[in-house]
């Protein structure tokens with residue numbers, strides 16, 4: 001076991017993937033000599049060279065579009081988009097091309113492209129650097145969407161995403177980059193199970209009275225709230241979704257059938273978000289087990305505000321606890 | 331270095347060398363003819379004041395008063411020179427580093443800090459200064475600038491021949507921005523529509539860590555010929571030359587002559603932002619080379635040698651810079667954040683049910699804390 005930050009764990013995962021498969025190529029803005037603005041690719045340019053760790057021109061559509069062509073030649077491009085808010089110049093390439101190519105080619109073309117995106121807020125950043133755009137991509141058939149919440153998952157899931165033959169949008173919660181945990185760097189990696197491995201949710205805390213569903217940056221928040229609830233006498237289960245597309249709704253439904261209550265928390269605006277999909281699934285499949293309405297806690301329906309407002313804008317311990325208390329009141 | 335590559339000195343317009351010697355240029359000297367010593371002293375003053383402010387902003391960030399600061403350090407001549415060629419009727423679309431231009435447009439620099447403190451996303455009213463908001467999404471605003479210029483043309487603001495009537499747009503962006511699709515589309519739109527716009531590219535040699543050679547095999551100004559508009563390279567650390575080439579380009583645009591692409595060669599003397607560590611990707615030698623080409627130093631040398639920069643004036647200006655810096659610091663520290671519920675304002679111009687219901691929920695939620703008199707709810 002090695003104690004690593006999440007950034008270092010993803011870095012270690014990238015290194016493993018590059019060692020395992022010479023076709024893995026990293027590309028993005030400032031990922032080479034600089035090691036990325038969050039240093040997630042630190043040292044890789046030095047060890048693997050500029051051909052495999054490529055500083056691209058400043059053009060996101062170019063990054064994703066050329067990655068598609070490389071993938072058609074059997075390469076496994078891993079693109080870094082510098083910040084969440086800068087993925088949109090690549091939106092057309094991702095949604096009209098990357099997502100649909102396998103379908104359009106009747107399965108004759110696979111595009112194992114991974115797009116890494118540092119996402120979400122809470123770091124006091126300026127505009128466009130704190131957003132949670134996952135909903136655009138979960139709403140796009142053909143893309144897999146994943147979000148690790150811990151260093152261990154960062155290490156494992158990035159390898160699984162790269163090994164997966166489908167395109168994966170890999171959202172890294174940037175506020176968690178500096179969280180530390182023990183990571184087993186020698187854990188065996190089963191390529192055949194990569195896709196299923198990263199597609200499963202995980203129950204990170206057992207409970208009986210209510211279920212909180214979280215992913216990425218809000219998993220830690222959910223655990224904090226579960227702790228407070230326990231001190232107040234309630235037992236709250238916490239699910240880390242890990243994968244947003246596909247959504248492991250069976251794990252969620254099973255939990256809610258047990259607890260009878262469900263609160264979903266994410267930083268993206270609640271309206272039309274991932275939480276709405278989960279709420280619908282739970283209502284469809286666990287309706288007769290529900291003791292209370294399914295609640296969502298999320299960002300508000302507005303552009304991400306100035307950073308001095310982000311603590312009011314983002315789901316907080318208080319807001320999540322308020323929702324948990326409301327479902328427990330039933 | 332390749333004589334035609336992005337780092338070459340090929341065809342660069344220069345009217346003042348880095349040692350402070352005047353040069354004549356057959357095409358551009360006439361456009362700097364009106365810069366007498368008084369005008370040059372005014373430009374010197376502005377550069378010094380902007381730098382004093384910039385330095386203060388960097389230290390405010392270091393002290394935790396700002397989330398981030400994006401220094402213009404080293405780019406003062408490109409900004410003050412080009413900004414001086416503008417009239418009040420012209421419109422500016424900046425990127426996010428043009429504090430020098432903002433200053434010339436009458437934006438109170440003390441206010442700009444509010445944005446970088448995270449209090450709001452913009453701290454001036456664009457229409458009051460003909461100076462648009464800063465845009466952080468690289469290249470996005472080049473299209474807005476082009477559309478604005480096309481619309482100015484439709485509104486009859488171009489080609490009347492009346493100097494008190496005609497107007498144009500100037501759009502600022504960096505070397506890195508030239509790779510974005512939006513920027514290239516802007517060039518195409520501007521060219522085919524003969525829009526009254528000047529594309530002012532500050533090639534400060536880096537897009538964060540990536541040198542300009544990552545973006546281009548040729549001088550950036552050569553992009554212009556691909557879309558059929560004039561392109562010119564200028565020494566962006568030479569305030570006279572920056573003024574002269576911009577003035578020519580703006581006059582062309584206002585008179586109906588269409589767009590121009592200006593590449594101003596300069597150097598980002600500071601880190602990309604206060605979050606950046608340039609020691610990871612550039613050498614001390616390189617920084618020293620450019621420090622010798624400091625845009626303020628060369629004008630100081632020229633004016634002092636001509637006996638046109640009295641010590642008393644210099645001290646006066648430095649005091650003025652200090653005063654602005656102090657005022658900015660005090661204003662920033664005294665700034666109060668608006669109440670949280672105000673964050674729901676301005677999402678839409680007309681009421682929107684989702685926003686309204688969320689605001690109402692939020693207000694009730696906030697009140698619930700007050701009701702509980704100090705307990706956590």
Ligand SMILES: Cc1ncc(C[n+]2csc(CCOP(=O)(O)OP(=O)(O)O)c2C)c(N)n1
Nearest residue numbers: 082086466467468504505506507536537538
């Ligand atoms: C679309 C987009 N992609 C990435 C970024 C992140 N980013 C911010 S500044 C920058 C480099 C910009 O370089 P350049 O255009 O040369 O301008 P400079 O900062 O040097 O003035 C990058 C990559 C961004 N702001 N927008």
Ligand SMILES: [Mg+2]
Nearest residue numbers: 504505536537
């Ligand atoms: Mg630059």
